[in-house]
Every structure is written in structure tokens, then in C-alpha cells.
Amino acid sequence: MTLHGENNAPKQSLHTNSSDSTATITQKGDTGGPHEAQEERPPLPPRPSLLGVGERPATPLSAAKRPALQSKPTTALSSVDIQTLSFPDGSRGTFSTPASRSVSEAGQRRPAGTSTPSSRKASNNGSEFDDSASLISYAPTLRANGDLASLLDEGLNAQSPAWKLLSSQADTVNPFEMIDYEDNALLNFDHEFDEIEGVDSKGGNEEEVLLQWKAKLKHYLILSSAGKPIYSRHGDQNLINGYIGIIQTIISFYQDVKDPLMGFTAGDTRFVVSIEGPLYFVAISRLGESDTQLRIQLEALYMQILSTLTLPTLTQLFTNRPNTDLRRPLEGTETLLSSLADTFTKGSASALLSALECLKVRKSQRHTINNTLLKAKTEKLLYGLIVAGGRLVSVIRPKRHSLHPSDLQLIFNMLFEAGSVKAGGGENWIPVCLPGFNNRGYLYMYVSFINAHDGGESSHERPPSTGGSREDEIAILLISADKESFYELKQMRDDVVTELQKNGSMDIIKAAVRQGRPSTTDIVPGTQLRHFLYKSRANVQFMMPSFSPHFSSLLARRR
Amino acid sequence: MASRGPAGSRVGNSRFAQFKLVLLGESAVGKSSIVLRFVKDQFDSYRESTIGAAFLTQTISLDDNTTVKFEIWDTAGQERYKSLAPMYYRNANCAVVVYDITQAVSTSGRLWELEELELTSHIQASLDKAKQWVKELQRQANENIIIALAGNKLDLVTEQPDKRAIQTADAEAYAREAGLLFFETSAKTAENVRELFTSIAKKLPLDQAGPRNPRSGGRGGVELRPDTPGTQAGGPCSC
Numbered sequence: 001m002t003l004h005g006e007n008n009a010p011k012q013s014l015h016t017n018s019s020d021s022t023a024t025i026t027q028k029g030d031t032g033g034p035h036e037a038q039e040e041r042p043p044l045p046p047r048p049s050l051l052g053v054g055e056r057p058a059t060p061l062s063a064a065k066r067p068a069l070q071s072k073p074t075t076a077l078s079s080v081d082i083q084t085l086s087f088p089d090g091s092r093g094t095f096s097t098p099a100s101r102s103v104s105e106a107g108q109r110r111p112a113g114t115s116t117p118s119s120r121k122a123s124n125n126g127s128e129f130d131d132s133a134s135l136i137s138y139a140p141t142l143r144a145n146g147d148l149a150s151l152l153d154e155g156l157n158a159q160s161p162a163w164k165l166l167s168s169q170a171d172t173v174n175p176f177e178m179i180d181y182e183d184n185a186l187l188n189f190d191h192e193f194d195e196i197e198g199v200d201s202k203g204g205n206e207e208e209v210l211l212q213w214k215a216k217l218k219h220y221l222i223l224s225s226a227g228k229p230i231y232s233r234h235g236d237q238n239l240i241n242g243y244i245g246i247i248q249t250i251i252s253f254y255q256d257v258k259d260p261l262m263g264f265t266a267g268d269t270r271f272v273v274s275i276e277g278p279l280y281f282v283a284i285s286r287l288g289e290s291d292t293q294l295r296i297q298l299e300a301l302y303m304q305i306l307s308t309l310t311l312p313t314l315t316q317l318f319t320n321r322p323n324t325d326l327r328r329p330l331e332g333t334e335t336l337l338s339s340l341a342d343t344f345t346k347g348s349a350s351a352l353l354s355a356l357e358c359l360k361v362r363k364s365q366r367h368t369i370n371n372t373l374l375k376a377k378t379e380k381l382l383y384g385l386i387v388a389g390g391r392l393v394s395v396i397r398p399k400r401h402s403l404h405p406s407d408l409q410l411i412f413n414m415l416f417e418a419g420s421v422k423a424g425g426g427e428n429w430i431p432v433c434l435p436g437f438n439n440r441g442y443l444y445m446y447v448s449f450i451n452a453h454d455g456g457e458s459s460h461e462r463p464p465s466t467g468g469s470r471e472d473e474i475a476i477l478l479i480s481a482d483k484e485s486f487y488e489l490k491q492m493r494d495d496v497v498t499e500l501q502k503n504g505s506m507d508i509i510k511a512a513v514r515q516g517r518p519s520t521t522d523i524v525p526g527t528q529l530r531h532f533l534y535k536s537r538a539n540v541q542f543m544m545p546s547f548s549p550h551f552s553s554l555l556a557r558r559r
Numbered sequence: 560m561a562s563r564g565p566a567g568s569r570v571g572n573s574r575f576a577q578f579k580l581v582l583l584g585e586s587a588v589g590k591s592s593i594v595l596r597f598v599k600d601q602f603d604s605y606r607e608s609t610i611g612a613a614f615l616t617q618t619i620s621l622d623d624n625t626t627v628k629f630e631i632w633d634t635a636g637q638e639r640y641k642s643l644a645p646m647y648y649r650n651a652n653c654a655v656v657v658y659d660i661t662q663a664v665s666t667s668g669r670l671w672e673l674e675e676l677e678l679t680s681h682i683q684a685s686l687d688k689a690k691q692w693v694k695e696l697q698r699q700a701n702e703n704i705i706i707a708l709a710g711n712k713l714d715l716v717t718e719q720p721d722k723r724a725i726q727t728a729d730a731e732a733y734a735r736e737a738g739l740l741f742f743e744t745s746a747k748t749a750e751n752v753r754e755l756f757t758s759i760a761k762k763l764p765l766d767q768a769g770p771r772n773p774r775s776g777g778r779g780g781v782e783l784r785p786d787t788p789g790t791q792a793g794g795p796c797s798c
Contacts, residue, residue: 308639332586332608332637419607426598426633430611431643445611483646486614 213239219284220301220341223248225255226323230279231301231334233341251280263291274298278318279305279326287345293352297344300351300409303435304340307410308333311439339417340410350412353535354405355542359391361512369394369505376495380485382443384492385477389513390416393474404436405540411445415475421447422473427493429486446478446489450497450506474509517546573624576765580629581648583696584657585688586636589711592746593657594633597756602747609635612647619753619760627760648696653705653759656692658685658730660710660743661722686710686725686733693737705762707740708733709755714745 213235221240222231227248232240251273254261263272272294274281281298306314308330317324344351361369373384373396383403386393390412397403411432415421421428428447433439450473476496478489500506520529523545535542582590591609595601598617612635618628632647634640648654662685689708696706710730716723727743734741740758744751 329639331639332610332635335607336610414610421610421613426613426615426631428611428613431640432611483643490614 209235209239217286218341218345219282220298220337221247221280221282221284222301222305222337223280223282224318224322224324224326225252225275225278225280227252228323228325228327230326230330231337233338247282248280251275251282263294270294272298274302276302277315278322279314296351296354297341300340300344300406301337303406304333304337304410304413305330306435306439307407307433308336310433310441311435335418336414340413343413343417349533349542349544350405350409353533353542355535355540356405356408357391357543358541359388359393359509359512360515360518360543361393361508365505365508366394368503369500369509370396372496372499372503372505376492376499378485378488378492380480380482380488381478381492382481383477383479384496385479386474386496386509387412387415387477388474388509389516390473393509401437404434407434407436410434411477415447415477416473422449427490431483441481442483443479443481444483444485446476446480446486446493448476448490448493450474450476474513517544520545573626574765575626575628576763577628577630578652578760578763579632579650580653580655580759581632581634581651582655582657583634583644583648583689583692584636585659585685588636588657588659588662588685589746590636590655590657591633593655593709593711593744593752593755594631596746596749596752598631600749602749604747608637609633611635611640612643617756619756621757621760621765625765627763627765629756629760644695645699648700648704651700651704652763653707654692654696654700655707655709655755655759656689656696656739657709657711658689658725659712660725660727660730661712661715662724684725686730690733690737693739697737703764705740705759706738707742707755707759708737710741710743711746713743713750714747717745717748 216234218233220231220233221229221244223229223244225248227245229237229240229244232244251261255275260275261273263270265271268288269284269286270289270291272283272285272291274283274295279302281301283294283298285294305326309317313329317326317329350356369386373386373394377384377396381396382398382401384394384396385403386395392408395403411434414430414432421430428445430445430447431442432445433442437443476493478492480489497506500509520531531545533542533544582594584590586608591606591613592602594613594615595603595606598615613633615631615633616628617631618626620626632651634644634647693706693708696704708730710725710727730743731741733739740755740762742751742755742758744755746752
């Protein structure tokens with residue numbers, strides 16, 4: 001349905017160089033492979049936020065604007081065309097062009113100066129933009145162009161009778177035809193994270209569930225090389241088993257000829273494959289992300305699995321028994337994988353830039369906080385961190401050991417995105433492997449949350465699980481290599497908290513958290529700028545202004 | 560085993576004792592929910608699995624002049640955390656072993672259908688898993704450890720009696736035989752949760768915690784400190 005539906009979409013917006021093949025597959029070694037392209041590509045495209053000033057208004061793009069944009073990318077890849085691929089839903093030969101793929105490529109390849117010379121100039125004030133970073137942040141703004149309208153027809157929210165009505169109606173008249181692209185995407189995006197209901201015992205709602213599944217804009221699948229499903233963001237096993245089999249067959253085919261499959265495109269849907277030892281990772285996206293982005297996301301999922309199991313365990317499991325079912329060892333971490341995946345789907349600056357965000361406090365104040373941590377440091381401590389509102393306040397570490405951003409991303413995801421640690425109350429002692437630090441063994445992490453809105457004595461107690469969002473949690477993380485050091489680290493936590501309260505740092509942190517990010521006008525008075533991202537490569541840090549007031553919805557933020 | 564005794568103190572006529580308690584049992588039987596009910600008097604139907612272990616404290620009054628503080632280790636039930644368990648029960652004074660009265664078959668793999676033969680070795684009633692824990696505790700833990708067996712999710716059975724998979728009498732008989740306290744609990748409705756902890760507290764050697772060894776007790780590797788403001792747990796949250 002998804003793919004057929006494309007026929008409703010305005011065809012004229014598709015590329016002129018569309019080939020007749022039903023699906024296009026890019027293989028590694030292909031001239032235009034995403035990786036190579038990434039590395040060689042010299043010109044920096046303009047950043048999205050800057051573009052927004054001139055060419056791209058913050059209001060949704062008008063439908064007229066879109067085709068104009070799309071007509072540019074005529075440099076689609078010289079990809080290898082492969083004959084019919086049978087697609088999961090059994091439909092063949094109905095897809096037209098590699099739309100999403102060329103969109104992202106187009107974004108990257110577009111000569112920087114052509115359309116917006118002025119905004120290009122403006123980007124200089126951001127100084128050292130990381131090449132890939134700015135590319136990446138640009139790509140998602142060129143979103144799926146093909147069948148957004150038809151997406152609507154698919155009864156995404158099949159539970160609601162209103163939707164059912166609409167869906168049935170849609171077969172004859174498409175009531176949304178006239179509606180702007182972005183608006184349509186928005187409607188769908190709101191449902192992107194809805195749970196798919198299970199297939200009921202009689203299988204009566206199978207069709208419906210399948211539709212819901214296909215309506216998702218983004219999928220992640222993890223399977224073993226033996227074809228065992230390990231994880232999928234949407235849908236239960238019954239639903240995905242068939243697809244897992246197909247994907248495994250496709251991937252193994254290329255594995256056998258020593259020419260690993262990197263990705264392929266069907267309609268406006270991009271499939272990216274990443275192979276890590278015995279594990280296959282597949283990202284399926286209709287959001288117009290680049291291969292590089294998707295690959296980074298898959299890598300992060302792999303890191304999450306390693307952080308649960310460690311590399312030796314993983315290797316051993318599959319050496320001993322190649323058809324191991326990894327779901328059991330990973331049991332309970334599905335939520336971590338899902339929250340990680342959803343972070344990517346929503347768009348996470350820290351994932352995009354492989355950098356971390358710090359809480360804005362004065363240098364002298366941070367110095368005081370650092371010293372407090374250092375003074376309380378116990379022998380067993382490896383890393384000590386204070387994190388507030390999802391942003392780093394302070395970190396102490398042994399000499400010559402830095403903390404890898406991807407490790408921090410895993411930790412932050414575990415603590416702030418997935419609910420389990422936060423909801424539990426009390427203090428936590430978590431064995432975790434930080435693959436960036438050492439993928440062979442576990443470290444032990446002491447976690448204690450302090451609520452920013454509480455005052456004084458009661459600040460040790462966590463808020464009720466319903467209250468306290470990510471934005472106002474202060475967490476103290478103490479990481480040790482010794483699994484017996486809980487009580488020592490707990491003592492240290494108590495000392496640190498007492499000291500922070502005594503020297504006033506706690507209030508400073510709380511105030512800074514409450515204040516949130518500065519708005520763009522605070523940084524540059526009177527600016528037209530709505531939003532920006534700045535990454536300091538040397539510090540692996542980035543900063544961004546507050547989303548409000550301009551970007552309040554999920555979708556708006558994604559852009 | 561004197562060195563493993565609880566820390567306690569007697570001020571005037573009132574007694575205060577502190578005990579370490581560990582919760583064990585298969586994943587998804589409701590260990591964290593029982594703790595959340597006991598410590599905060601809350602319930603969350605959509606709890607995610609515990610990662611690692613959580614440490615919480617709760618103080619209860621047995622009578623006008625006896626106060627017992629539990630230091631609770633809520634462990635994760637997944638197999639991969641099993642090797643960490645000894646660390647939590649090693650110095651525990653008491654343990655609550657939890658099973659799910661509605662699960663005759665392991666909940667593991669509940670997200671995915673169990674179809675592989677290789678998995679059958681893992682399939683077991685959550686009560687069987689509980690029995691394994693009891694055995695391990697009796698073999699490895701503090702020899703005076705007080706163990707309670709808790710069959711959780713009583714609310715499901717009250718609503719739909721045919722959901723019961725493990726008969727009360729069977730579990731009770733086993734508990735009696737093994738010398739365990741036994742309760743069927745519901746973290747959701749709070750039924751028997753407080754009773755469970757209270758009866759454990761009553762069974763604990765409070766007198767040991769009396770003047771004979773005022774706060775000299777637990778030094779067997781556990782650091783038990785007098786109540787500092789930093790570790791003080793509040794009562795059940797009013798929200």
C-alpha cells in the first residue's frame with residue numbers, strides 16, 4: 001500500500017533522470033557510494049537554519065516551492081540497477097525512482113554557492129563547522145518528496161473511527177490532496193511513535209496492523225547472520241518474521257559474493273545495511289536522511305548492544321552457536337534500543353554531531369563544581385559526572401582517559417530517555433560496558449538523581465515518577481571498574497551533594513537548568529536567526545539555542 | 560555471624576535497627592513494583608525492566624518504640640545479571656523472593672514467541688526460578704538470612720480466577736517446607752505488600768540490634784552508617 005500509494009503522488013516532482021528499473025541498489029565500491037562521496041565532497045552546503053533566513057521560511061514550504069527544489073538534483077548516482085526485487089509487501093515493479101536517496105545526495109552535492117550566496121556568507125560567523133556535521137544537519141530538511149499525500153490514506157491511526165472513515169473515503173477522493181506537504185508529514189509524524197497493536201489471536205486485524213506497520217516512516221531491524229530476529233522498532237515477531245527472512249536472504253547473497261550490500265532504495269524509501277560481525281543492522285527510512293546519518297544511527301544501536309553484552313560475550317555467543325537467539329541475552333534492553341532509535345527519528349543534535357551539550361554556567365562556577373568532585377573523589381572512581389537537564393555540567397576523569405561521546409550518548413539515553421532508571425527511585429548500580437572506552441569489559445555506574453525544583457534537605461529524594469521531566473533532573477554519575485564499590489561511591493555522592501549545597505553550586509546548577517537554553521536573540525540581539533547548531537570540534541561539544549518559541553512541535557524540531 | 564548482624568541503637572526506650580534486604584526473582588514478576596509500592600506507595604503499570612540494580616530505603620515502625628529501616632536492593636531479573644547477585648545478597652539480613660502467580664511458563668521471550676528447542680531449557684515456571692533462588696540463598700548467603708516468598712500479581716487473579724497458574728496451597732506447602740515466610744501480594748492494589756515487609760521486620764533479630772552491640776554490627780563488608788540526612792528516605796510520597 002505504502003509503495004503503491006506513490007502513484008497518487010505528484011509524479012512530475014520526481015527526477016528527470018529516473019531510470020526504469022523497479023528498484024535501485026547501490027553496492028559498496030560503487031562510484032558514488034555514500035561514504036566516498038562524503039569524504040571527497042569539498043563544498044559546504046549552506047546550513048539549514050541559515051537558509052531559513054532567506055530561502056527557507058520557517059513556515060511550511062509551499063507546495064510550489066518543493067518541485068522547484070527537486071528539479072535541481074540531476075546528479076543522481078550512477079547506481080547499479082538491479083532487476084526486480086520482491087519487496088516485503090509482495091509488490092513488485094510498482095516503484096518509480098530512488099527519490100529519497102537522490103534527495104539526500106542532492107542536498108549534499110548541491111554546490112554551496114548556487115542558490116544562497118548570502119546565507120553562505122552568514123555561516124562564517126559559526127566558524128569551524130564540521131564538514132559532515134553541517135551536511136548532516138542539512139539533509140533532513142529536504143524531506144521525503146514522493147508520497148506524503150498518500151501516506152495519509154493508510155489508516156495510520158486505525159483505532160479511531162474518524163480515521164477509518166477518512167481512509168475509506170480516500171480511495172475515491174483524496175481530501176488532503178490540496179494540503180501542503182509539510183502539514184501532511186506532520187500529521188503522520190505525530191503517530192510515528194504510536195504503538196502498533198498486536199495481531200489478535202484470530203488474526204482478524206492482520207491487515208490493519210500491517211497497514212499501521214507500513215505507515216511508519218522509519219524502521220530499524222536487527223537480525224543475526226543466521227536470520228534470527230533480534231530487534232525491530234515496530235511490530236512484533238509475527239509481523240516482521242517474513243521481512244526478516246527476505247532481508248537476511250538479500251544481505252547474505254551479497255555477503256557470499258564478498259561484495260557487501262550497503263543499501264538500496266525503493267520508491268522514496270532508503271534501506272541502509274550495516275554489518276557488525278554476526279549482526280545485521282538495517283535502517284529503513286522515508287525521512288530523507290543520508291546514508292551516513294543512518295549508518296551512524298545503526299552504529300549507535302550496535303554500541304547499545306555491546307554495552308549490554310560486551311564484545312567478547314557477543315562473539316562467544318555466536319562462535320559457540322551461530323544461530324543463537326540474541327533476544328534472551330538482551331532481554332529488557334529493547335526499551336533502550338527503542339528510545340535510542342526514537343531519539344534519532346525525532347532528530348537529535350548530539351547524535352548528528354557526535355558531540356555533547358554542556359550546561360551553561362560561568363567558568364569560575366564550573367571550576368568550583370569540578371573541584372568539589374575532585375576533592376570528594378575516592379580511589380575506586382574512574383569517571384565522575386554531573387549531568388543536569390540532559391546536559392553535562394562537570395566531568396572528572398583519569399589522565400589520558402577521555403570519555404567518548406558515543407559512550408556518553410548511551411549513558412544519557414539510558415538515564416534520560418528510557419524511563420526505567422529514572423522511574424525506579426532511589427539510587428542505581430548499573431553494570432555497563434562503554435564500548436568507546438573498552439568494549440571488552442563492564443564498568444559499574446552509580447546513578448543518583450536530584451530534582452532541580454526541590455530545595456534544600458529534600459533534594460535527595462526523587463520526584464514522583466510522573467513529575468520531573470528530562471529537563472529538570474540533575475544526576476550524579478560515578479563510574480568505577482570495581483563492582484563492589486557501590487557503598488564507597490554512595491558515600492562520595494553524599495559528600496559531593498553536601499559540599500555542592502554548602503558552596504552554593506547546587507543552586508547555580510538548578511538555576512541554570514531552570515533557565516534552559518538561551519534564545520537566539522539573547523545571543524545575538526535582534527537577530528533574524530531562528531535556530532543554529534554550533535559544534536566545537538576540539539571540545540567535542542555543541543551548543544544550540546532554545547527551540548522556543550519557533551519550534552514547538554516534534555516535527556518542527558526535527559527539521 | 561555476629562559480624563553480619565544489623566546495625567541498631569537504642570535511645571531511651573526506643574529501638575532502631577537497620578537491615579539489608581534483597582529482592583530476587585525472575586524478570587517481570589514485579590520486584591520493582593513491590594518495592595515502589597512499599598517505598599513510595601505508587602504503582603506504575605508500564606514499568607520498564609530494571610537495569611542493574613536499584614538501592615532504596617524505607618523505614619517502618621513496628622510499634623511505638625521500634626523502628627526498622629530497610630536498605631533494599633531491587634535487582635534486575637534477567638539472566639545476564641545473575642553473576643552480580645551474590646554481591647547483593649552476600650550481607651543481606653533478609654530476602655524477598657518473588658514469583659508471578661499467573662505465570663506457569665517463564666515470561667522470558669514474552670515479546671517474541673518461544674519456538675526454538677534450544678530455549679526450552681530456560682522455560683520454567685517463575686516459581687521454579689524462585690525455588691532456585693531460595694536454594695542459592697540458603698547455600699551461599701548469610702546463614703541467618705530470613706527469606707520471604709512472595710507470589711505477586713494477586714490482583715489479576717482476583718479479577719479473573721482462571722488466570723491463576725500457581726495454586727496458593729502448592730506455594731504455601733513449599734514455603735513451609737523450606738522455612739520461608741509466605742505471602743501472595745499485589746503491588747497494584749497494595750494487598751499484602753506492607754504486611755510482607757512488616758512480618759519480615761518482626762522476624763528479624765531486633766534484640767541483637769539492642770544495647771549489646773549498639774551500632775557496632777554490620778561490618779562484614781557492608782558499610783552501615785548512622786542515619787545521615789543524605790540517605791534518609793522520606794515516607795510514602797503524598798503525590
